[in-house]
Amino acid sequence: MAPLNIQSTYKMNSGYEIPVLGFGVYQTPPEETEKAVLNALQVGYKHVDSAKYYRNEHECAQAIRASGLKRSDVFYTTKVPTNAMGYQQTKEAIDSSLKTANLEYADLILIHAPYGGREAREGSWRALVEAQKEGKTRSIGVSNYGVHHLDELEEYNKNIGGKIDVGQYELHPWLARPDIVEWFQKRNVVIEAYSPLVQAQKMNDPLLKKLSEKHNKTPAQVLLRWSLQKGFVPLPKSVTDKRIEENAAIFDFELSPEDMQTLSTGEYCPVCWDPTVSKD
Structure with missing residues (x-):
């Protein structure tokens, strides 16, 4: 894998590029979002992941405008909520999201879940x-789709000529989803990892602490490095200035193949919802 830095990007099927590290704002209160996103942009992040469901699209876009960066230099994502599934409802949700953010376009819009x-x-x-x-959006994708949903979508795309650019999932060493990852990798689809820090539930795990000490990095930095080396785009979130900065300091060390194997737990332990298993 070529050396990565915070400015590195992956090319999507759409032809556009996506930064390899994103900044997530799930469960970030609207009143704290603008400051947190602005701090992240000042540290060097160029990728902000929001959603209509998060109720902070406006604040994310405000931070982008306040940053002094060109709109084209910041990759902005939003998502179609589960209560807006269906053709007309999704069209309205897309327009609503752009209006709320006061943006002419999104870089990426995802379907939030396959319900x-x-x-x-x-x-x-x-x-x-x-x-x-x-x-209205440069790239499109899905989140939380199981392989059966993806196979269904691939069949539908043959009729309408669409292409999946990004798939976003809860991904970490305790939920590696090898079947879904393989499906996307075969089709050159970029994979994003939400909750890459396992919502802080594994920070005292012995495997993680050992690697943290070995590399003189925080457990969070080790988890984010694991995600990068898997070829994922991790989306860490924080409202703390120090942690926002720490989470970006993951490009100056590398986990060895043995380290990566140590983190291959084989477990299936979601800490969030898991719509991938929906049979609907």
């Missing part, structure tokens, strides 16, 4: 494909 049934999923995806053609 609502096949007809609704296909309608939502068609709306995303149209939004991409109309310039």
